[in-house]
Amino acid sequence: MTRSLRQLAEDRGLRTRAVADDELQASCPEAVFTELVAGLAGPAVLADLFATADDARRPRLTAVLQLHGDPQWLVLSTELQGTTFASLTPIVHAASWYEREIWEAHGLEPIGHPRPAPLRRHLSPGAPPLRSPSAPEFPAGADPRPAFGPAVEGQGLVQLPLGPVRSGPQESAAFLFSSGGEDLVQVSPRLGYKFRALERMAEGLPADRALVFAERLAGTSSFATALAFARAVERAAGIAVGPAAEWTRTCLAELERVRSHCAAVTRLADATGLLVASAQYGLLTEELLRTAADLTGHRYLRGCLSIGGADAIQPSVVPHHLRRRVDGWADRASALRALLDETSTFLDRLDTTAVLEPAYAERHQLVGPVGRASGADCDARRDHPYLAYPGLPIRVPVRRDGDAAARLQVRLDEIDASLGLLRRLLDVWIEAPGPMGPPELRAGAALGWAEAPGGETLAFVELDSDGRVRHWRARPPAVVNWHPYAHACASGNNLTDYPVIEASFDLSVAEFDR
């Protein structure tokens, strides 16, 4: 019998408090925090690490942990005495970017971090941390304006910068290619160009208004990100959401997953030059967007979610029409998949392209289709059941090849699975309740989560007694999944593979930058 997360924590002398069936909270002195998190992150997984600070009290450092097979989350926090803390990165590699974010946002220095450099504010040399202009600038010795990641040098190697302005209608990000002519020796991404400081801007706003920011964190996963935020607020304030709202939210989340994956396949087919497939999946994407607009009044499902569960589905929607549309998509998706599976010119481009080994995926604790294509058996819908998912059969496709082909297959599997879930969901049509008054909010702090199209998305929200957002931490899947990108690019690929690599990962820049 394996031990639960609660038992593991108690073994280490930690007293936990259950704020809900699926969430434990605990606090510990600063001196033992790093040791505790490092010890727990062996059997368990470090899902997030962040700092919260305001003028009224000392900064707090919080780690979110989860254990495979245990539906409970552990939120462990500590109060910092000064403006430094012991870095976790030398022991837990997944903490590296989190600590750099903490440093640039709050001016809290991770002592012992192997590469202390700004993550997102790299073009604002000398910019003080966002939190307090009086806090120290980036620690002495750090290059305020670093180039890309570590460079590769050698005879015959050329450096080729790409971005931040891209060649097509794409998101802004910069990449430095090191190439010996044909082969791609290294790709160093530099992100953060689009840093809007969204979580910071939402502080002090009523939760209902901060939801507008959560919906605009990333366009391709608007609904899932907003859902994680709304659930965090509801859990923090102890608001129960009715079955109708849970059902509606489940339907819309699955609709968003199918749409997002279809758009990803569209881009991948386009990158490989398979234009008919790109057009066909583009048609599916547009139909899914139009259906979203019919259902909620917004193509990207914005504005339909509300805290407390008075979610708006347009009354004009006819259930059996919708069911027929879903059936049509499922038929077309499987016909297109059969065609893709026999197009050797297409599959040849994907096989063994940008391989990410399962061991690497495990070390970085990857999530979503990118993780699942590299053997990471994780899905928040199954591991931490929420909404209507406990009653639904969740199939989690896992492959171990870790190449572009595996990532495509996982997405195609998920399109089929999500359309199957939608068909089951639409067999029972739950009428939305009538208009509800604004919910009563109270002080509290809780974690909210959802399985976004790109993987598990987390939101930790702390509410003031008047229902305003005191702190909001968003950890969308791209924050985790950008980490191994450079490694996968350097797995023996050619320069001409690059568009295929980028499309096969389909990582959101906005989610990373926030």
Place this chain on the structure above:
Amino acid sequence: MSRWIACGLRTGTRTTRFPRPAGVGDDGAPSSITCRWPGLTPADALAAAALCPTAALTATGTEAAGTLRFDQGACVLCGRCVRAFPQAFAVDPDPRVAVRDRGRLTLELGWEPGRPPAPRPLTRAADAVRRHGHRLFRHSLHIRHVDAGSCNGCEAELQMLGTPYVDLHRLGIFFTPTPRHADVLLVTGVVTENMEAALRATYAAMPSPKLVLAAGVCAIHGGCFAGGPTTVGPLDRCLPVDVYVPGCPPTPQALLHGLLLAIDRATERAPRAGEARDGA
């Protein structure tokens, strides 16, 4: 490969006829929120402004005498006003929302004792706005897109322009990877500190004459990101803007209308009743 060709042929033509006939869109998606002021009471106007999460609805004064300013350029279409006051605010699916004059996106309603809310003429510098698009690019337009700090919603819609439903190539419009070949700079997102230099450099690298199109509320006004600690501000603080396409994100057909407006192949939607008094 022959099976793909057969698959494509079987699908038939799915492309919209937009901008014909008469410029009516057919995707049914909400493109803007409009204000029907005869249904608005001063109390509702003040309450609606308090509900609005951005600066799209701002009110001054009291129920006795006051002003409501409605700026479509800041409206993220969250629908809060529509749900609370359906008699005064409505969702409009007409994709022809693009304008050349930023001022045309705003509506100012005033009320006094005995006089219900009614539009006030807008004050603006009429000659600062180009009355016509660039006819030079009527037959072929090349777009250079820059994401200055968006949520990726606008890019997702821009990518939909290439799908068979919209197919912007049929209109002689193309994306180009280089600013040297570009006629129009299409900018999405609120301009962030980190993107400002790249944005200016792209504009400088384009040959003249050149057009600038601000796509989406973030580029026009900032939307909910206006005044953020890491942003520079809306696009027209950095570059001269020729066409504004509101929306969050603007739908593919709204983007298409904006592009056609920039090259004088489409016209702005008929002016609202309140604007007739403005003499323009």
